[in-house]
Amino acid sequence: MHTDKPFFLRDPxxxxxxxxxxxxxxxxxxxxxxxLHSGFRPLEDVEEFRSFAVPIVQSMTYPYECFEKFPNYIYGRSKTPxxxxxxxxLxxxxxxxACVTACSGSQALFQLIFTLARPGDNVVTTLNTFGEGYKQAASIFPERCNVEFRFVRDFTxxxxxxxxxxxxxxxxxxxxxxxxCLQVTDIQGVAEVAHRRGVPLMVDNTTATPALQKPIELGADIILLSLTKFLCGNATVLGGAVIGPEGLIEDIRWNTTEFVGAILQPFEAWLMLQYLETLSLRMERHSQNAQRVAEFLSQHPKVRQVNYPGLPNHPQAELARRQMRANGGLLSFVVPNGMEGxxxxMNSFRLITHAVTFGTSRTICMHPRxxxxxHMTQEERDAAGIDDGLIRLSVGLENVEDIIADLDQALARL
Structure with missing residues (x-):
């Protein structure tokens, strides 16, 4: 029978x-x-799905067998098959x-912080975060929820x-x-500091993905992911996820997501399941291509700076070698003459596309400034390394010689 404790609430x-x-x-x-296999085994899950491939269960509501028993799936805001x-x-x-998904990486971050923090609390981070995350940290939570964000300037x-x-x-x-800017933070070191003070560590693993970096093995408690980027790999899904202790995940699911309603839809989840099957192969190729591109750019006379952990002159190159299996497909570089340069x-590229995302199978670029x-102040941009001439390059899966040729002809126009 139903109890007096509300089913749709969980203890914080x-x-x-x-x-x-x-x-x-x-x-x-x-x-x-x-x-390929986690979360779904055709023989073990035969009663629920009776399918070799994971089906798309599009229904947003699910029937009760009887009045006295809640079904495993009730309504689409909490979870669907x-x-x-x-x-x-994931x-x-x-x-x-455990894991809970959201309709975007930014939304996943919002739901995590909204679940954990109360007015007067604070979150410690750096300026080296993705743009929408910084907006939440700099204005949304401080102004609307009285949650302070403290930015560590020397993240090393x-x-x-x-x-x-x-x-x-x-x-x-x-x-x-x-x-x-591809700064690399010492996960194990920061985890030890946080744990000594009784605070959990969350690592945004979007740029590396679990194929290249395992923050939980290094001491992290919580993982944030934008599914939209390398995990999807082709710019067809908008989604996010939080991975962590089951108690936290259920707190987010039932005490925040259930009421906010910012969920990932079944079709997008099904697409993601297809894309994850090739994640390891894709990240290997992304990393190989990006290494070649970074080496080319680092030798080009019209490039002032290249940010890529795989280069020997990267400030955290040794740390990256210790905590990453490979260096990923994202890099950035600075050209002369600031925004004009x-x-x-970027206007001279013929193969590379100017678009606002990263992690796609095709090479794309973007101007962070x-x-x-x-929305950052100039002082904050300087501290974060956001130069007016900075170009972010998400290196795709094309033949690397073609990517380099396009960069070469575009840089020749400076």
Whole structure:
């Protein structure tokens, strides 16, 4: 029978630094095997799906067997069968206990912070975060929810991280490698600092993906993902996810997502399941191509600076080698003459497309100063490395010689 406790509410999650060791699903399997099988086994799930491939269950409501028993799926704002398969697979790939998806990466971040923080609390992060995340940190949460965001300026200093944390800190948030300047943060070091102060660490793993970096193995408690980028790989899905302890995930699902309603739809979840099957292969090719492109740009006389962890002169190159399997497909570079120079180069591309995303199979570029980071002050942009001549380049899966040729002819116009 129904109890007096509301079904659609869960007890708020409380971080326990010395709590039980979490168990992630399917960790006995290899990464590529998990990308193909986690969350759905045709024989084990025969009663629910009776299908070899994960079907699209489009229904947003589900019948009760009887008055006394809640069904496993009730209404689309909480969870649906196809989305649940994706959530289980993402948790398995990241090595986390559970996952909840959202309609975008920015929304996933919002729902995480909205769940954890209360007026007067704070979150510790840096300026090296994605543009929409910075907007939430700089204005949305401080102005509308009285949640403070503290920006650690020297992200390489563990002491600076420690000094920013106090008794009202609810979360430490790291994005590594960062977008668009590819700074690499010491996940293990920051995790040790945060845990010593009794605070969970969240790592945005969007640029590396779990194919190249495993933050939970390095001490992170929570993972943020934009599914839209490399995980999707072709700019056809808008989505996000949070992976972490089951108690936190259920808190987000039932106490925030259920009421906000910003969910991932079944069709998008089904598409993501197809794309994840090739994630490891794609990230290997992205990384190989980006390495070649970065090396070319670093030797070009008309390029002032190249940001890519795979280059030996990158400030955190050694750290990247320790905590990443490869360096990914995102890089950025600075051309002379500021915005005018960037515009000339970008308008001269013939193969490379100017578009506002990254992680697609085709190579695309974007100008951070005028798009993602236009809302920062000049002092903040300087601190974050957002030069007027900075061009972000998401290196695709084309023949790398063709990408380099297009860059070469465009740079020749400077």
């Amino acid at each position: 999650w409380k971080y326990e630094p010395n709590g039980r060791k979490l168990s992630a699903p399917d960790q006995e399997l290899g990464f590529d095997t998990r990308a 196809t989305v649940s398969v994706l959530e289980k697979r 948790a398995a790939l990241e090595g986390g206990e 200093s563990l002491e600076a991280w420690d000094q920013a944390i106090d008794g009202r800190t609810k979360l430490v948030w790291v994005e590594t490698p960062s977008n668009p 960037a515009a000339r180069v 005028t798009i993602t980071h236009e």
